[in-house]
Amino acid sequence: MARSILLLYSFSRRRLSDSLRSFFFIPTGLALITSLFILFYISSTSNLFNQSPLHFKHSIGSSLIRVPPQDPLKSSFRNSDKFQETPVDAVAQWKLGSIGNNVNNEVFHDIDIFMENYKEMNRSLKIYVYPHRRDDPFANVLLPVDFEPGGNYASESYFKKVLLKSHFITEDPSEADLFYLPFSIARLRQDRRVGIDGIQDFIKDYIFNISHSYPYWNRTGGADHFYVACHSIGRSAMEKADEVKFNAIQVVCSSSYFLSGYVAHKDVSLPQIWPRQDVPSSVAPSKRKKLVFFAGSINSPVREKLVEVWGNDSEISVNSGHLKTPYADALLGSKFCLHVKGFEVNTARIGDALCYGCVPVIIANHYDLPFADILYWKSFSVIVATLDIPLLKEVLQGISFDEYLTLQSNVLKVRKHFRWHTSPVDFDAFYMVMYELWLRRSSVRVRLSS
Numbered sequence: 456m457a458r459s460i461l462l463l464y465s466f467s468r469r470r471l472s473d474s475l476r477s478f479f480f481i482p483t484g485l486a487l488i489t490s491l492f493i494l495f496y497i498s499s500t501s502n503l504f505n506q507s508p509l510h511f512k513h514s515i516g517s518s519l520i521r522v523p524p525q526d527p528l529k530s531s532f533r534n535s536d537k538f539q540e541t542p543v544d545a546v547a548q549w550k551l552g553s554i555g556n557n558v559n560n561e562v563f564h565d566i567d568i569f570m571e572n573y574k575e576m577n578r579s580l581k582i583y584v585y586p587h588r589r590d591d592p593f594a595n596v597l598l599p600v601d602f603e604p605g606g607n608y609a610s611e612s613y614f615k616k617v618l619l620k621s622h623f624i625t626e627d628p629s630e631a632d633l634f635y636l637p638f639s640i641a642r643l644r645q646d647r648r649v650g651i652d653g654i655q656d657f658i659k660d661y662i663f664n665i666s667h668s669y670p671y672w673n674r675t676g677g678a679d680h681f682y683v684a685c686h687s688i689g690r691s692a693m694e695k696a697d698e699v700k701f702n703a704i705q706v707v708c709s710s711s712y713f714l715s716g717y718v719a720h721k722d723v724s725l726p727q728i729w730p731r732q733d734v735p736s737s738v739a740p741s742k743r744k745k746l747v748f749f750a751g752s753i754n755s756p757v758r759e760k761l762v763e764v765w766g767n768d769s770e771i772s773v774n775s776g777h778l779k780t781p782y783a784d785a786l787l788g789s790k791f792c793l794h795v796k797g798f799e800v801n802t803a804r805i806g807d808a809l810c811y812g813c814v815p816v817i818i819a820n821h822y823d824l825p826f827a828d829i830l831y832w833k834s835f836s837v838i839v840a841t842l843d844i845p846l847l848k849e850v851l852q853g854i855s856f857d858e859y860l861t862l863q864s865n866v867l868k869v870r871k872h873f874r875w876h877t878s879p880v881d882f883d884a885f886y887m888v889m890y891e892l893w894l895r896r897s898s899v900r901v902r903l904s905s
């Protein structure tokens with residue numbers, strides 16, 4: 456009896472382990488087959504493996520979709536996977552990756568999505584501005600300037616001036632999508648009571664004041680608040696106000712991915728525009744006899760490299776300091792105009808180039824270009840990595856005249872987005888910044904129980 460039980464037991468054990476073994480193999484085998492199938496499916500249908508991140512479009516209503524830094528050697532042009540197939544030298548790669556046969560007339564990533572969002576933004580975006588009286592001791596910093604803004608930091612002054620007169624303003628904080636902190640970094644810097652050394656404390660005090668006098672800051676830790684600054688001193692202005700740096704939307708000219716104080720996706724790149732009056736409509740591309748020019752102080756390693764390589768070249772005109780001839784003549788007489796990183800990634804040169812119908816050549820690694828999530832920069836500019844400065848001439852001469860004509864006509868199409876007006880005009884720099892803010896509006900609110 457005991458024996459038969461033992462037999463039965465050992466038999467069933469064997470049976471059991473056999474079947475266990477096959478049970479083990481069935482799911483493993485299935486899993487293997489499924490994985491292979493999934494892998495095959497993904498590789499045959501997905502864009503993941505062979506296309507650039509530029510394919511990501513920003514979708515309606517969703518807030519934050521950004522185009523990553525444009526590295527001409529790495530990202531391939533949309534609808535093109537030639538970059539993958541053809542391992543060639545850097546210039547050829549660069550051409551395939553950015554211009555080649557692919558220059559097209561489309562300056563937007565997706566004009567339909569942009570237009571639909573824009574109309575909704577124009578209809579419904581509401582901004583609340585913290586109010587300050589005319590007799591506030593810091594009225595000079597907090598209220599808009601009463602003159603026509605000019606010079607390098609005009610974008611900051613224009614924005615406030617135009618916003619306060621616009622239909623986006625609401626007096627009712629409960630219907631506001633966003634809250635504007637109206638201090639001016641450029642004016643704080645000039646104010647003797649504050650100065651460069653006092654800006655950080657001023658901002659800290661300002662945030663203390665509004666977060667104690669109003670309930671709005673605390674609801675989101677500042678996430679639905681924004682400020683606008685063009686002066687580069689702004690990049691350290693928030694060092695004593697971490698919540699502004701990490702939560703609020705910073706609309707700034709010094710928009711470098713490399714800076715710890717600038718958070719791509721959350722923050723907004725503000726174009727630095729030196730307002731130019733009486734600009735001739737444009738000069739025909741064939742009348743632009745010079746290939747490319749640069750003028751400016753040699754104040755950075757990138758500019759030093761430029762001088763080192765091209766300082767004596769007959770076609771690449773690199774001028775240290777001011778030109779001896781009028782600046783406008785150079786902008787109108789050259790096919791390409793160089794923007795080269797100085798102290799900061801940003802300068803007014805891109806705006807100048809666009810304004811005068813010159814195709815900008817941008818040498819400023821990590822620059823989060825203005826409106827890069829709306830406009831397709833490679834359709835109206837040439838982006839060259841710092842390391843490729845020695846290839847500059849080859850790259851520019853490699854652009855055929857037809858390709859140049861497309862780039863140049865696209866410059867004329869986009870330049871309205873880089874212009875300020877005291878009374879805003881649809882799609883100008885003001886509206887474009889409003890659109891960027893609209894994309895970043897926050898819907899998360901914490902209700903305070905008080």
Ligand SMILES: *[C@@H]1O[C@H](CO)[C@@H](O)[C@H](O)[C@H]1NC(C)=O
Nearest residue numbers: 573574575577578622881882
């Ligand atoms: C945006 O709003 C302004 C003011 O209401 C209006 O004049 C303009 O036509 C609107 N633009 C678009 C494209 O809807």
Ligand SMILES: *[C@@H]1O[C@H](CO)[C@@H](O)[C@H](O)[C@H]1NC(C)=O
Nearest residue numbers: 656657658659660661662664
């Ligand atoms: C904060 O409020 C105090 C008291 O009203 C005022 O004296 C000070 O100037 C304010 N500071 C800022 C930066 O707004």
Ligand SMILES: *[C@@H]1O[C@H](CO)[C@@H](O)[C@H](O)[C@H]1NC(C)=O
Nearest residue numbers: 666667668669670671673905
């Ligand atoms: C906001 O939060 C701070 C810090 O927690 C607090 O001192 C302040 O009273 C709050 N403000 C309001 C309006 O409740």
Ligand SMILES: *[C@@H]1O[C@H](CO)[C@@H](O)[C@H](O)[C@H]1NC(C)=O
Nearest residue numbers: 761762763764765766767768
């Ligand atoms: C440019 O030419 C000058 C004079 O011939 C020379 O001194 C200088 O080293 C040259 N610079 C470069 C970058 O070749």
